[in-house]
Amino acid sequence: MWLAVLLVFPLLVSGHMIEVSAGKKECFFEDLHVNDKMTVTYQVGGGGHLDIDFWLADPGNTALAKHIKQSQGTAAITAKKDGRYEYCFSNHMSTVIDKMVSFNVHGVIYVDDEDIVSPIEREIRTLSHGLASVKDEQEYIVVRERTHRNTAESSNDRVKWWSILQVLVLFAVVAWQVYYLKSFFEVKRAF
Template sequence: MRYWAVVAAVLALFAPVFAHRIDVAPRSKQCFFENLQTDDRMTVSYEVGGASHNGPLEIDFYVQSPSGNQIYSSNRESQGSFSTAAASPGRYTYCFNNHGSPTSAKTVSFNVHGILFLGDDEPIAPVEVEIRELSNRIQMVKDEQAYLVVRERVHRNTCESTNSRVKWWGVAQIIILLSICGWNVHYLKSWFEVKRVL
């Protein structure tokens, strides 16, 4: 029995992390759910990675229990993380709400992962404790990597937007300068022509 518990804990280390990227339209929300058993643990971490129309990088997030009660909510956050142990079996729903933004769509990257429970009524061997701790630390590294990828995307988009604005401002300055030069040449030419007629 102890052998299978250790094997299950080791397999938990390599359990896939479900990374998603969604676009939430203005004045709308997108919801997802996970079916959990009692004492199962669910963790959701998210990051707003972009917004159309240069809108703010923030979104509302909330989690509902199978009975429909809201067990967690955060308003106008650019990133966050929520973890819960299921008090009862059923469907736990989590939603990203963009109702506070009338014109700006949001791009949200989020990860959903859980921690394997082997039962609290049995004594836990030291190697199992170490494996669980290692699993949690690996998950933290994965979440940090996902966060860094999203931040890099945000900064890259900002740099590209700034570069585009500088380029077009430079083009506009050249057009204005050539227009002023042309107007000056025309004005001086017409002034000398008038003087010559007189």
């Protein structure tokens, strides 16, 4: 029974983590048929100002979605024609810093409603959509946690080194004061 349901309503999900080099772009593609649905969600997890350019184009190279300097985003389309749909992440705005991008691609292969026999299959479809959005949210939280942890560790290192510098300066000032006061109280003899 479950195998039949999976064959009737395939939901394709894939998640990726890529590094987009400075001044470069990374492109991917999906082959879709009319009425197939595809959703791309992404988030920049590291590098620079945590922003990236994103666009999604149809087989005729017409832009269906375009995000400029965004740290996260979602693009959802329904295919109007058969062919290869391309989506790209561009780091052309940066000349030095690489960016880490986490993204998920969800695709739903269109199945005519006449092929859906029972209400239980509709419920499975609804649950499948719900699970996909929970997975997206969970991956978003993991990337945010990583970003916040890196920020906290960086702040911790700066506080540690600033404290060490203050201790060294304190000891230097104490040593100078002891030397200065000692020389102030020394008796100088003239021969």
